[in-house]
Amino acid sequence: MAELAEQKTSGAVDGTGGTGGTEGVADTTDRSVSLLSNGDGSRERVLRSIEELGLGQNLADLEVQGFTVVPDVLSKDQIDRAVSAILAYVERNDGKKLSLDRAVGSEFNGMMYQHYLLFEDDVFPEILLEPKPLALMNYLLGESCVLSSMGSHLRGPGGLPLAFHADGPAMGMNEVAQVANCNYALTPYSASKGALTLIPNSHRLNRQPNLHENWRADGQPIAKIMQAGLQPEEIDELEWAPPRGAVTLDVNPGDAVIWHGNTWHGGWRRDEPGLRVNLAAYFCRAHVATQERRGDERHPDVFAKYADEPLFAKLMGRQLFNGWQEEGPDLSGATPAPRGPYD
Numbered sequence: 001m002a003e004l005a006e007q008k009t010s011g012a013v014d015g016t017g018g019t020g021g022t023e024g025v026a027d028t029t030d031r032s033v034s035l036l037s038n039g040d041g042s043r044e045r046v047l048r049s050i051e052e053l054g055l056g057q058n059l060a061d062l063e064v065q066g067f068t069v070v071p072d073v074l075s076k077d078q079i080d081r082a083v084s085a086i087l088a089y090v091e092r093n094d095g096k097k098l099s100l101d102r103a104v105g106s107e108f109n110g111m112m113y114q115h116y117l118l119f120e121d122d123v124f125p126e127i128l129l130e131p132k133p134l135a136l137m138n139y140l141l142g143e144s145c146v147l148s149s150m151g152s153h154l155r156g157p158g159g160l161p162l163a164f165h166a167d168g169p170a171m172g173m174n175e176v177a178q179v180a181n182c183n184y185a186l187t188p189y190s191a192s193k194g195a196l197t198l199i200p201n202s203h204r205l206n207r208q209p210n211l212h213e214n215w216r217a218d219g220q221p222i223a224k225i226m227q228a229g230l231q232p233e234e235i236d237e238l239e240w241a242p243p244r245g246a247v248t249l250d251v252n253p254g255d256a257v258i259w260h261g262n263t264w265h266g267g268w269r270r271d272e273p274g275l276r277v278n279l280a281a282y283f284c285r286a287h288v289a290t291q292e293r294r295g296d297e298r299h300p301d302v303f304a305k306y307a308d309e310p311l312f313a314k315l316m317g318r319q320l321f322n323g324w325q326e327e328g329p330d331l332s333g334a335t336p337a338p339r340g341p342y343d
């Protein structure tokens with residue numbers, strides 16, 4: 001909408017990003033001269049900050065393999081405060097007092113994602129503003145990117161590994177990232193500790209992994225095993241093999257792993273007592289949201305009138321997965337994620 005208004009006021013448009021004039025080289029900092037971008041200013045700023053922060057190799061990694069590790073982003077104090085806040089959150093919400101070093105599988109059974117952490121403690125906005133990951137996010141998603149969610153994939157011993165997936169959409173991916181992730185290790189990562197694992201160069205494939213491009217155990221892909229109705233003890237016994245090419249990240253607390261939203265990634269099952277804690281700061285381009293904020297509570301009469309009309313509810317985004325707060329997303333299956341172009 002804003003772009004259209006700009007087009008109307010900036011005169012003729014020749015379809016090449018210029019104004020159709022013959023005045024020679026355009027002033028690239030003038031927003032009105034280009035519909036293709038806001039000019040070179042943003043690109044120059046983004047690349048300059050990457051250079052100033054010494055992130056040239058990280059930029060190359062993102063391009064070549066679709067992910068990169070920025071070491072030592074967080075201080076020991078930030079790590080300790082973030083871990084304590086996450087464990088306090090679990091205790092308050094789930095009544096579980098988990099031990100970082102001694103948690104056992106029966107308390108846990110795999111992974112519990114902790115939602116909506118941003119306002120839980122001062123440390124989280126502080127981490128959000130860390131310049132190095134933000135500089136790389138600006139490279140991937142533009143300076144106008146926004147935080148989509150901040151949560152923690154908390155892994156305890158046993159259960160299933162986290163299936164490989166891309167964070168981008170089920171269809172319509174292209175090489176321009178629409179979403180990107182910054183995953184802070186808050187405890188050490190390794191295969192037996194429940195590390196993150198990624199597939200280099202998968203961001204070029206512009207699709208989600210298929211059934212066979214995923215974890216396997218006993219010759220079966222993880223999706224089949226999830227459907228097989230095994231008992232928790234049977235699941236814990238399985239030996240998992242990652243898909244070909246997967247790289248396990250052995251990284252330290254405070255390191256940040258950043259990836260393009262198309263990059264395939266998953267997580268090892270934790271096989272040691274205690275917890276694997278991360279902080280996932282997930283970002284998206286500014287347009288990845290409805291233009292209007294749905295669920296306007298100032299109009300209860302309209303919602304009451306259509307209370308029995310599922311189509312109205314759907315168009316109002318009531319079946320959208322996103323838009324959660326402390327309660328987290330509805331994983332009951334009532335709001336299935338679209339997987340194909342007509343879903």
Ligand SMILES: O=C(O)CCC(=O)C(=O)O
Nearest residue numbers: 153183196266267278280
């Ligand atoms: O660190 C992990 O467990 C993986 C997180 C993940 O899959 C994600 O943030 O999309």
